[in-house]
């Protein structure tokens with residue numbers, strides 16, 4: 625069985641997620657070739673030239689300099705067809721998650737997304753992915769080939785090795801007429817970006833920050849200051865409970881820098897971080913299920929019977945999160 629590793633560049637080089645997918649493919653022990661699309665694809669192939677691939681193919685046309693469904697789908701389809709492999713492995717980046725399921729349908733391939741583990745067994749590829757909001761881990765294989773697998777980021781070690789001369793073959797692509805023009809990128813300022821998947825620590829704020837405190841008053845401005853000071857000092861990623869982000873849509877005063885994108889849980893995200901600190905959040909099951917991939921969990925809550933204390937956290941600090949986090953911030957700044 626032959627595999628094909630399909631990658632794309634980002635700002636002219638392979639992103640970490642691409643190197644992780646390559647690392648996963650190398651671990652299979654199957655013969656494989658590599659295809660790369662995007663600006664600087666040939667140089668990116670040279671950067672991974674010693675990965676053990678039997679060959680390299682690239683699409684470095686101006687049409688794929690920017691992510692765009694139509695041109696990315698055309699380039700990916702041409703690369704996959706040039707390889708003729710039974711299994712295609714690609715990183716689950718937003719660029720590929722958008723176009724590759726469409727490519728699979730176009731080429732009559734089976735496709736599975738969010739793969740967290742790959743292994744070769746008895747001549748077949750075995751994959752694992754989570755179902756039902758990370759509650760059920762399934763191991764499976766498919767008889768249908770060709771089979772495309774999009775590998776989640778953060779679960780495989782990135783491939784590391786020396787650069788070399790990949791002598792990549794340029795693949796010709798018929799892009800057809802494009803009706804979509806990329807006119808620019810709009811993104812928040814770096815310090816306004818609170819979701820940081822690469823951060824070691826996830827800091828979760830719950831609705832308690834916006835509730836009346838012991839003096840009978842709301843302290844929302846103080847809460848916002850404490851949280852933002854901590855995020856800046858610890859370079860942590862910011863998560864939220866559903867109750868906190870729902871306050872905005874209910875017209876209540878809340879933390880302006882928080883949105884539904886921060887929500888962790890059953891109807892939110894399931895981020896991967898080494899450590900997590902929950903503050904003013906009760907730790908109910910629909911929230912805590914989003915902590916599945918947080919290795920070490922701690923929580924600060926006034927209530928010694930909160931959900932975190934029911935076996936959901938490694939350490940629970942029973943205390944006032946305002947006071948505790950102000951002390952933590954002072955320590956971080958001293």
Ligand SMILES: Cc1cc2nc3c(=O)[nH]c(=O)nc-3n(C[C@H](O)[C@H](O)[C@H](O)COP(=O)(O)OP(=O)(O)OC[C@H]3O[C@@H](n4cnc5c(N)ncnc54)[C@H](O)[C@@H]3O)c2cc1C
Nearest residue numbers: 830831832865866867889890891892904906910911926945
């Ligand atoms: C179908 C469904 C899906 C859901 N999906 C999600 C989801 O994806 N994510 C999610 O988060 N929720 C989800 N929920 C809601 C979830 O069940 C809880 O209602 C929600 O997580 C509660 O948020 P909270 O803990 O921030 O707020 P609360 O329950 O109001 O808890 C606030 C906590 O703050 C503490 N507190 C207050 N002041 C302080 C202080 N000064 N210091 C320390 N602690 C303090 C209180 O003791 C309390 O424990 C879902 C519910 C349903 C039914």
